[in-house]
Amino acid sequence: MVEKNSIESIADLVKFHILKSGIEKWDLYILNGQINSLYFRKTETELRDSRHNLSYVLRLFQDKPDNKMACGIVSLNSISTNEIQKAIRIAKSILKINTGPKYELVSPGMKYPSIKTIDKDVWEDPEGFLAEKGKELKQQLREIIPATTTFGKFRVYRKEKMLLNYLGFSKIKKSTNFYYEFSFKSEDKERGRMAEYWPAGWFKTVDQLKFDELIPEWATLAKDALKAKKPTSNKSIDIIFPPRLVRIAFLETIGYSATGRALYEKTSHLKEGDQIAVDGLTVIDDGLKEDLLNSSEWDSEGCPKKSTTIIDKGIMKNFIFDQKFAQLFGRTSTGNAQRKPSRGGNIDIEINNLIVEPGSESLKKLVGNSKNAMYVNKFSWLHPNPITGEFGATIDNAYLIENGKLTQPIKGGIISGNVYEMIKNISGISKETRIVMNSKVPFIKFKNMRLIAN
Numbered sequence: 001m002v003e004k005n006s007i008e009s010i011a012d013l014v015k016f017h018i019l020k021s022g023i024e025k026w027d028l029y030i031l032n033g034q035i036n037s038l039y040f041r042k043t044e045t046e047l048r049d050s051r052h053n054l055s056y057v058l059r060l061f062q063d064k065p066d067n068k069m070a071c072g073i074v075s076l077n078s079i080s081t082n083e084i085q086k087a088i089r090i091a092k093s094i095l096k097i098n099t100g101p102k103y104e105l106v107s108p109g110m111k112y113p114s115i116k117t118i119d120k121d122v123w124e125d126p127e128g129f130l131a132e133k134g135k136e137l138k139q140q141l142r143e144i145i146p147a148t149t150t151f152g153k154f155r156v157y158r159k160e161k162m163l164l165n166y167l168g169f170s171k172i173k174k175s176t177n178f179y180y181e182f183s184f185k186s187e188d189k190e191r192g193r194m195a196e197y198w199p200a201g202w203f204k205t206v207d208q209l210k211f212d213e214l215i216p217e218w219a220t221l222a223k224d225a226l227k228a229k230k231p232t233s234n235k236s237i238d239i240i241f242p243p244r245l246v247r248i249a250f251l252e253t254i255g256y257s258a259t260g261r262a263l264y265e266k267t268s269h270l271k272e273g274d275q276i277a278v279d280g281l282t283v284i285d286d287g288l289k290e291d292l293l294n295s296s297e298w299d300s301e302g303c304p305k306k307s308t309t310i311i312d313k314g315i316m317k318n319f320i321f322d323q324k325f326a327q328l329f330g331r332t333s334t335g336n337a338q339r340k341p342s343r344g345g346n347i348d349i350e351i352n353n354l355i356v357e358p359g360s361e362s363l364k365k366l367v368g369n370s371k372n373a374m375y376v377n378k379f380s381w382l383h384p385n386p387i388t389g390e391f392g393a394t395i396d397n398a399y400l401i402e403n404g405k406l407t408q409p410i411k412g413g414i415i416s417g418n419v420y421e422m423i424k425n426i427s428g429i430s431k432e433t434r435i436v437m438n439s440k441v442p443f444i445k446f447k448n449m450r451l452i453a454n
Contacts, residue, residue, distance in 0.1 A: 007032045007160045007172065010079055014058065015164065017084045023092070025061035027105055027165035029300060029339060030054075033157060036126045038134045040152030040182075043141040045134055050127075054079075057345030060091040061105075069102035070095040075341040103327040105165045106302035113297055113304065116290050117175045118158075119206055126156045133209065140215050146223035147186040147197070155179040163302050173296050178203040182215075184222040195225035197378075197397065201244075202437045204293045221377060221397055228411035231374070231395070234451040238373035238427060239415060240366060240401070243434040243441040248382050249391075251354055251439075253419040254283060256386035258310045258318075259336075259349040260325030267387050269420050270316045277423035280359055283311040285320055287335050287352035293438040294352045298335065305335035305352060322349045354439040359429030363443050366428045373401040374451070376415065389420035394454075414452040422446045 007030055018026050032054050039047040060072040072094030074087040122129050133154065141149050157177050164170040181200035187193070199218050203209055241249065253269070262268035270276055287305030289295050299305055301323045309317050321329070322337035324347065338350040367375065376398040384391035398410040428445035 005079075007162045010054070010056070011162055011164055011170075013079060014056065014084055017081070017088060018058070018060075021085075021088050021092070023060050023062075023088070025063075025105075025166050027059050027163065027169075028056060029059075029345070030056040030160075030162040031341065032160040032162075034126065034159075035155055035157055036130050037153065037155045038130055038137075040137070040141070040149065040154075042149060043138055045138065048130075053077075055341040057339055057341055058087060058091055059345070060088070060095060062095045063102065064099050067102050068099050070099050072098060073345045075345040077341075101324065101328055103324045105167060106169050106323065107167045108169050110302070110304060113288055113306075115288050115295060115297060117173060117296055119176045122156060122176045122206065123158055123174065126158060130154070130156050137211060140211050144184075144215055144219040146216075147184045147219040149182055149219075150185050151181075151183040153179070153181040163298075163300070165302075169302055171298060171302060173298065175296065177293060178209065180211075182218065184219050186219075186222040186226050188226050193226055195222055195228070197222035197225060202293055204295070204435075204437075205291050208291070208435060224399075224409045225397060225411060228397075228409040231398075231400070231410050231413040231451055231453055233413075233453045234372075236448045237451050238370055238401075238445055238447045239417075239449045240370070240373065240375045240428075240443055240445045242375075242377060242443055243439065244436050245376065245379065245382060246356065246441045246444050247354060247436050247439040249384060249419050249422075250283065250356070250441075251351060252386055253384050253389045254310065254423075255351045255354070257420075258285075258320055258351070260319055260321040260329060260331075261349050263319050264325055264328060268319075269387070269389065270319075272316055272319070274316050275314050276316045276420070277311055277314040278426045279314040280429055281311055281314055281423055281426060282309070282357040284309050284355040284357070285334070285336065285351045285353065286355050289353050289355070289440070291435060292353040292440060299333075299337040299352070300339040300347065301333070301337040303333040303335045303337065308334045308336075310351075320349060320351065322347055325349065352438065354441060356429075356433075356439075356441040356444075358431045358433050358442045360431055361428050363430045363432050366430055366443060366445050367401055367406060368404040369428070370401045370445070371403055373445070374410065374415075375399045375401055375406060379415070384419050389418040389422075390416075391419070392416040392452075413454055416450045416452060417446070422449070 037049040072091035257268040286307040320336040378397040379393035430443035
């Protein structure tokens, strides 16, 4: 028996109206989520909150001459009959003006891996888990010495996703994950100075919630920022990126150029078989690694996720595909389709989980081998151009490295570079790695970068 307002009942309702409209080819992607939150003011719990989120994407298809196909896409968050019927009318009207290459949707009967995507205790009792974790967080926030917290947020997410289509395909997946956000402030009242460090991000597993280690680290960064100075310009300086910055830099450049869409549109910077990086760099997309954020058995089109080596010892090996662009190239989907209602429900091709294989040097040695370099912990804004790879990013939190030691904290100045050139100029990759949301990556030192004082 289907429970009222369950994800299955929502699917049945929308499917009923689709079939009633006379449309033959369609698919439906539903996201049904529960969010439980704790908000902190300084070291005390200020508010508890529980919310339910529902959104779904409806795609209608119509075959056209010359092996073409029209697609009408709408996204909505209502189960009102009027809203569903209105959305179907809009999608049908889009079919008249939207034409692209024809491709097939996923059929039933495909084989899928089996991986763990939920923490059973969290799924069954999110409020209880949140209450227990809240007690721990309050105690840990009270114990920090170098800085004080002014604001905090911790959330538990429980998500259900369902995909079904006209071919009879139907699958459901569940997941749990966590979101955090804190503000740490440090003051020097004698000099009238204040500094702040504001970390935010996601964790996949309970084991990753190591706030007893992270909170002192964040507080220290806020304290050190009080002593920060502006840098002087340097036309050629070595820069060490921590895992968080490596993730952003690689996902927004390699993550774009390695897609079937970029290959089809001839905007990719990469070519299979070319030496595009130093031979110590291996980059993998792994959609099945259980402790990373975007792991699951199937992607947003229903294709099985897998592990794909993109760069192997500096050589470009493989592109990643969704169903559409795989068929255009006569290949098989690599399980990298991603669709988000917040983006209108269109299919994007994205790296599921970024894995950069570690090197042989310790981070301590990477720093120790540097005479004149910089360790950049955080940029105010890092968004390389996906096509050109170029960026200019303002330093928010960094340290000079002088004669093998971290010395003066730095704030201000701009680091400019090109990620596609930087991966050819890697001078060190750490053996230590860190999990950052949907990535597991090391620290990487890039040589000959430009520092501009401002």
